[in-house]
Amino acid sequence: MASNTHTDSVALINAINAATPESRLWVQWTSADHETPHTAHGIVSDVDHDAGTVRIEPDYRPDTLQVAITGTTIDVVSITATATTPLGRLTEITFSETPTDTLRIVDAGVVVPAELIGYSGIFTVEDRYGTRHRRIRAPGLEEYDDRLLSRLAGTTLAPSYDALEVTITAGDLHRTYEIHDERTNTTATVTDTTHSQSHPTPLPPNDDTPTESLRTIIRQLGALTATLEADYSLEASTKKQATHHVQTLRETVITVSHHLLEDPIEPETDGKTDGSYVELLDCIDDHVRRLYEQQIASTASTMNPPDEHCREQLLWCRTKTNDLRDLLCVPSVPSPNGGQTE
Numbered sequence: 001m002a003s004n005t006h007t008d009s010v011a012l013i014n015a016i017n018a019a020t021p022e023s024r025l026w027v028q029w030t031s032a033d034h035e036t037p038h039t040a041h042g043i044v045s046d047v048d049h050d051a052g053t054v055r056i057e058p059d060y061r062p063d064t065l066q067v068a069i070t071g072t073t074i075d076v077v078s079i080t081a082t083a084t085t086p087l088g089r090l091t092e093i094t095f096s097e098t099p100t101d102t103l104r105i106v107d108a109g110v111v112v113p114a115e116l117i118g119y120s121g122i123f124t125v126e127d128r129y130g131t132r133h134r135r136i137r138a139p140g141l142e143e144y145d146d147r148l149l150s151r152l153a154g155t156t157l158a159p160s161y162d163a164l165e166v167t168i169t170a171g172d173l174h175r176t177y178e179i180h181d182e183r184t185n186t187t188a189t190v191t192d193t194t195h196s197q198s199h200p201t202p203l204p205p206n207d208d209t210p211t212e213s214l215r216t217i218i219r220q221l222g223a224l225t226a227t228l229e230a231d232y233s234l235e236a237s238t239k240k241q242a243t244h245h246v247q248t249l250r251e252t253v254i255t256v257s258h259h260l261l262e263d264p265i266e267p268e269t270d271g272k273t274d275g276s277y278v279e280l281l282d283c284i285d286d287h288v289r290r291l292y293e294q295q296i297a298s299t300a301s302t303m304n305p306p307d308e309h310c311r312e313q314l315l316w317c318r319t320k321t322n323d324l325r326d327l328l329c330v331p332s333v334p335s336p337n338g339g340q341t342e
Contacts, residue, residue: 024097103177109144123170127163130322213287
């Protein structure tokens with residue numbers, strides 16, 4: 001996750017929006033001469049996101065500090081029973097402790113936090129699987145809504161979803177939640193409600209061998225290449241960059257196969273367009289993660305020294321799939337006339 005220290009103006013505004021009561025933090029500001037720095041540590045007592053203000057009860061000061069977004073600046077003000085005194089301009093916020101917000105997953109679905117029920121529009125989800133961008137249409141998120149975490153738009157949450165925490169950015173909200181998975185049924189299948197066919201798509205088995213995982217990745221990379229070639233809606237620069245990412249990803253997977261297998265996997269050249277960008281990248285990422293976890297388990301069980309180079313390459317593959325997501329899977333923004341485009 002990102003650093004707990006925020007210094008540039010955009011990061012400071014995001015930090016103010018992310019603050020919640022009971023958070024403990026350091027604030028730093030400069031006085032009117034813009035030369036003398038001051039710091040204080042305290043606990044957040046009140047947050048007004050609409051007004052852009054955060055009140056802090058300092059540990060070693062008798063007053064209350066208020067951080068407020070005022071036009072183009074973020075000001076720090078001292079508040080006492082008798083006076084309100086401007087102190088200067090905010091320069092840094094560092095969270096030292098934040099309360100644990102929980103997000104529950106139960107058999108009925110993802111329990112949407114109260115602050116997100118009814119939310120419609122574009123939001124961002126960041127977890128161990130990478131960063132995803134999604135649009136929720138009116139009337140918005142419901143009380144139980146798998147769209148909040150699911151890796152494929154229009155699907156139920158996969159039983160294999162096992163992230164421990166998630167950061168969600170939606171409008172002014174930017175918050176990290178600890179995930180409590182309380183599901184008792186983890187054998188369900190993922191039903192794609194956006195696909196023209198109605199039958200559920202089974203999750204890939206958990207006992208794939210490295211050979212099977214590598215073959216699946218190569219096959220899906222071939223399909224991804226074919227999908228890119230057939231996609232005439234992409235800008236030329238985007239298609240060129242994505243094609244380059246796929247080529248380097250394929251080369252790295254072939255190199256990994258040389259590390260792991262006696263008979264390395266050869267690239268396939270007859271890829272077919274058998275899925276959306278999101279579906280293909282999710283499948284690739286699932287199998288890369290599985291290979292990485294198999295390497296960790298193998299090292300622990302055999303006591304052999306870890307192949308750090310191989311692990312680094314697998315982690316690099318996951319980074320590259322996230323780069324491809326950013327290029328190909330980010331939804332378009334609402335059109336200027338107020339309508340929404342896909």
